[in-house]
Amino acid sequence: MENRFIPVNEPNISKSDIDYAYDAVKSGFWSGTSGKYIKEFENKFSKFVGTRFGVSCSNGTVALQLAVRALDIKGGDEVICPAFTNIASILCVVYEGAKPVLVDSRKDTWCMDEERIEERITSKTKAIIPVHIYGHPCKMDKIMKLAERHDLKVIEDAAEAHGAEYKGKRAGSFGDINCFSFYSTKIIQTGEGGMCLTNDPKMAEKLQSLKGLAYGSTNTTRFVHKDLGYNFRLPNISAAIGCAQMLKIDGTIRKRREMADYYSKGLKGVVGLQLPVEMPWAKNVYWVYGIVVDEKRFGMGRDMLMEKLLKRGIDTRPFFTSMSLQPAFHRVGLFEKDRMPVSEWLGRNGLYLPSSSKLTKSQMDYVIRTIKELVV
Structure with missing residues (x-):
């Protein structure tokens, strides 16, 4: 046997990643509440994908949970999900009290079989979560037409598909909210990290609030909470690495x-x-x-x-x-x-x-x- 070991994946770290992270450390802004790199990363990544707004968060799983919550999906509602996916694509629905409804996969692309979605839709269905499996996009035109016909929301799970395209348009730019992961094996890597993308300014504002404990909007009302938010913030140091990753x-x-x-x-x-x-x-x-x-x-x-x-x-x-x-x-x-x-x-x-x-x-x-x- 040859004396070697080839790992299944490795972090893609270069000098720029270290330099950006060091700059964030030196700045004194380490958390997810402040620091220049958070907004910079959100802007750069959303522009890359082709959406107006990006809302960073601590990982891809919570990006999906934020999306479900922001769309007011709750107990008694159903959400169409692929059976072949990472468990996070289902947990986001379960965590918010709704019911995931499974659809089988295509044999060729391994993505959700768009021809099997409609038969799973009921009067309780509120959304579809297509997952772009292993980097190949779902057939989004069919899915978007179904959603429009049945008045459903679409949450794209593009955690594995940074830069993938469907008919020339980037994955993660079709849905009402589109979710990404920046785990250490993904194409863009921040160790842990995620982001929700949307074209709706009100939805972006809601996502920003929910991810940061739904603090009040002014200094005097900071600790007056009108919603039950989460602590799902992405640290400035991680966002700095994300900015460096965007360079390559x-x-x-x-x-x-x-x-x-x-x-x-x-x-x-x-x-x-x-x-x-x-x-x-x-x-x-x-x-x-x-x-x-x-x-x-x-x-x-x-x-x-x-x-x-x-x-x-x-x-x-x-x-x-x-x-x-x-x-x-x-x-x-x-x-x-x-x-x-x-x-x-x-x-x-x-x-x-x-x-x-x-x-x-x-x-x-x-x-x-x-x-x-x-x-x-």
């Missing part, structure tokens, strides 16, 4: 796409592997490079492949387990009778390979060669 976002996306192209060319023709797609109407930013293993054709299952790759120094991660199979939700009476065949199939058979922007061709060659050697 185009290059980071280009590297992710080059990584995917290299893997796809190297793994093309390997029997029993489904590789990620980029539909003609999409720009996929490949937050991660996922593959789906057909055990009978490939010669071994997903779990065994992951184990063998790890023994050879190649780190991987399994795909998300379908929300329909989550014990935590079953315990509270959710999804026990739901069957989501595509999402469950993806969760059993999918994994993603090392996907860092720092990956070298030598490392990818080693991953490709090892997979081919393991084919039975």
